Amino acid sequence: MVDWSGGNQGAAKPQADAIWACIARCGVVEDAVYLRNRQLAEAWLMDVIRAERAAGRRVLLGFDFPFGYPAGFGAALTGSDDPFALWDWFEARVEDEPRANNRFDLAGEINQRFGGKGPFWGNALKRDIAGLPRTKVGYNSPFAARREAEARATGAFTLWQMSGVGSVGGQAMMGLPVLARLRRHFAPDVSVWPFEPLDAPIALVEVWPSLTVGPAAEGWIKDQWQVHDLARQFAALAPARLAQMLDVPANPEGWIFGLGHEAELRGDATPLRNDCFALPPGVNWTPVDDALADLQARLTPVVAIETLPVAQALDRVLAADVRAARSNPPLPNTAVDGYGFAGGRSAGPHRLPLVAAQAAAGLRLDMAVPAGSAVRILTGAALPEGVDTVILQEDVEVLDGAVQFNGPIKAGANTRKAGEDVMTGDVVAARGRRLTAADLAILSAVGVPDVKTYAPLRVGVLSTGDELVEAGQAAAAGQIFDANRPMLMGLIRKLGHVPVDLGQVADDRTALRGRLDMAAGQADVILTSGGASAGDEDHVSALLNEAGAMALWRIAIKPGRPLALGMWNGTPVFGLPGNPVAAMVCTLVFGAPALAQMAGADWAEPQGFDLPAAFEKRKKPGRREYLRARVRDGRVEVFASEGSGRISGLAWADGLVELPDGALHVRPGDPVRYIPWGGFGL
Ligand code: AMP
Ligand code: MG
Numbered sequence: 001m002v003d004w005s006g007g008n009q010g011a012a013k014p015q016a017d018a019i020w021a022c023i024a025r026c027g028v029v030e031d032a033v034y035l036r037n038r039q040l041a042e043a044w045l046m047d048v049i050r051a052e053r054a055a056g057r058r059v060l061l062g063f064d065f066p067f068g069y070p071a072g073f074g075a076a077l078t079g080s081d082d083p084f085a086l087w088d089w090f091e092a093r094v095e096d097e098p099r100a101n102n103r104f105d106l107a108g109e110i111n112q113r114f115g116g117k118g119p120f121w122g123n124a125l126k127r128d129i130a131g132l133p134r135t136k137v138g139y140n141s142p143f144a145a146r147r148e149a150e151a152r153a154t155g156a157f158t159l160w161q162m163s164g165v166g167s168v169g170g171q172a173m174m175g176l177p178v179l180a181r182l183r184r185h186f187a188p189d190v191s192v193w194p195f196e197p198l199d200a201p202i203a204l205v206e207v208w209p210s211l212t213v214g215p216a217a218e219g220w221i222k223d224q225w226q227v228h229d230l231a232r233q234f235a236a237l238a239p240a241r242l243a244q245m246l247d248v249p250a251n252p253e254g255w256i257f258g259l260g261h262e263a264e265l266r267g268d269a270t271p272l273r274n275d276c277f278a279l280p281p282g283v284n285w286t287p288v289d290d291a292l293a294d295l296q297a298r299l300t301p302v303v304a305i306e307t308l309p310v311a312q313a314l315d316r317v318l319a320a321d322v323r324a325a326r327s328n329p330p331l332p333n334t335a336v337d338g339y340g341f342a343g344g345r346s347a348g349p350h351r352l353p354l355v356a357a358q359a360a361a362g363l364r365l366d367m368a369v370p371a372g373s374a375v376r377i378l379t380g381a382a383l384p385e386g387v388d389t390v391i392l393q394e395d396v397e398v399l400d401g402a403v404q405f406n407g408p409i410k411a412g413a414n415t416r417k418a419g420e421d422v423m424t425g426d427v428v429a430a431r432g433r434r435l436t437a438a439d440l441a442i443l444s445a446v447g448v449p450d451v452k453t454y455a456p457l458r459v460g461v462l463s464t465g466d467e468l469v470e471a472g473q474a475a476a477a478g479q480i481f482d483a484n485r486p487m488l489m490g491l492i493r494k495l496g497h498v499p500v501d502l503g504q505v506a507d508d509r510t511a512l513r514g515r516l517d518m519a520a521g522q523a524d525v526i527l528t529s530g531g532a533s534a535g536d537e538d539h540v541s542a543l544l545n546e547a548g549a550m551a552l553w554r555i556a557i558k559p560g561r562p563l564a565l566g567m568w569n570g571t572p573v574f575g576l577p578g579n580p581v582a583a584m585v586c587t588l589v590f591g592a593p594a595l596a597q598m599a600g601a602d603w604a605e606p607q608g609f610d611l612p613a614a615f616e617k618r619k620k621p622g623r624r625e626y627l628r629a630r631v632r633d634g635r636v637e638v639f640a641s642e643g644s645g646r647i648s649g650l651a652w653a654d655g656l657v658e659l660p661d662g663a664l665h666v667r668p669g670d671p672v673r674y675i676p677w678g679g680f681g682l
Pocket of ligand 2: 464465466530531537578
């Protein structure tokens, strides 16, 4: 990604408003490069392209200036509609040196062909230039002010403006000749987007950082940040997705990459569609697997993406694959304390003179060890030149400045090869992974300083029901304590999300509406319990229905009542059954994978295993059943009562037994599938 400049040479010290470039290679974003003038930049680009081609890689080069002009300009100037005719026209006329160029004079000359009052305006020089108005007073242009792409890109500057902060007119004029030369030099290996099909190994693409790159991070120069972040955005795209984004109609005015895809490139949350929970009509009892497949297909991450230092990223979900910036180990090194030399040795006694040096970890010994000599070397030290084999210090005797030992020893013994663990460019952690402490170790070891992660998913928890009081409050006869909210808040936290306490609300539609309105601002997803069926007091489903975005999912599961899935002002709502046992089972079976996917994580399949049953049970066909269970002496016990009001059974259990949809007769000793709480991600 290249941030261009139309001005004169910048200072020797990196500064803003000069040329900056940043390479993302095989997914690794490198340090941005400061190029103080266009001559240096052109030579650097040539070198980069040549080196990448020699290495057999394809190259996409993004430049932040327009590749074409508003319709009609090229034809009026060159007699041809071919945008490359305009590139060549400029290339033939632009005179460019580090400290001077003729862009204002050329703009004036062009204007004079069209009556001297436009299309260009703006002169940053002290001297007046014939035909180039300093301001837009008296300005008159025969061409449209903006290209079609600029009309869609809020804040984009017009190409006709030659001076002033952010003006792009001079950049294009001073950039197109360079592109014309690159194109000619590497022909026929260059395709220019969107003028030509992208079928050559080198692609030139117009970009505009301001479209998707936010304010610079602290300590960064703006242009340095822009090329870095834009390179990162490109590198984060799956190749097929990048291809889709590049698939735009050919347009002689050129186009700006990423138009229409800003949120995705920026990494913003993509809102769920209002109809994302709609069910096909006529479906009565949906099998559990179908319901899960539906959720998986429809839910997308709803949280924003943010970059964090690795050390702060524990438990965060990765928003992009992370590749090694450096191999591990970076150089061949020794796995033991001992003596290093070249080549293996046969059986029998050996004596090698020692060089007067020592190789220790941290600093590569800057000398070559002569053939037939050995060097003292300590664990972790990079092998010096002339060493590929290390013998353990315990296996040698050091006498008179030499080591003595008995062979055989194989060449390469006790050493680690460079990259034997991880090679530069390898994916060390994939998108969707929740980072563990071990991940932080490998990311750090391969030189990754920060990672793109999803912001934590905020899950609101709301209890509904006239009968509920909070534990600790006085409960009248007929009232019950709210058990679901503490349970659901705990499950959310264990699943790695951030629970948001939305309290409890009576069976009152107005109150519930008010609470949901408030909740939609505080939470990314809302879980309610109670009131989700289709009875008189089932206000959750009634309200979601009113909003026109609800579906009552009748899922063939026991325990469980219908799940009311809907959208409230753009926030997904999971209406869970009120019954605590059913609420927990539905949260684990449907909530856990659905929330994971909305948090940006991979779809979470429950991890269970077969164990012999310690119980007997007959089951009818038609519903999948989950029993509260625990393992004792290698056999699965189930709770004595299947009553769905028995909260004590949830606390008794260490997991669930999952019985398949069909009819079944389990006898003691038969294998049954046991899923411990941890298998659900708790
Ligand atoms: P509902 O789905 O509202 O018809 O409730 C089903 C059953 O679950 C009823 O017996 C409710 O009293 C009970 N219930 C609902 N919400 C809770 C809660 N938060 N804590 C404990 N029990 C509840
Ligand atoms: Mg209720």
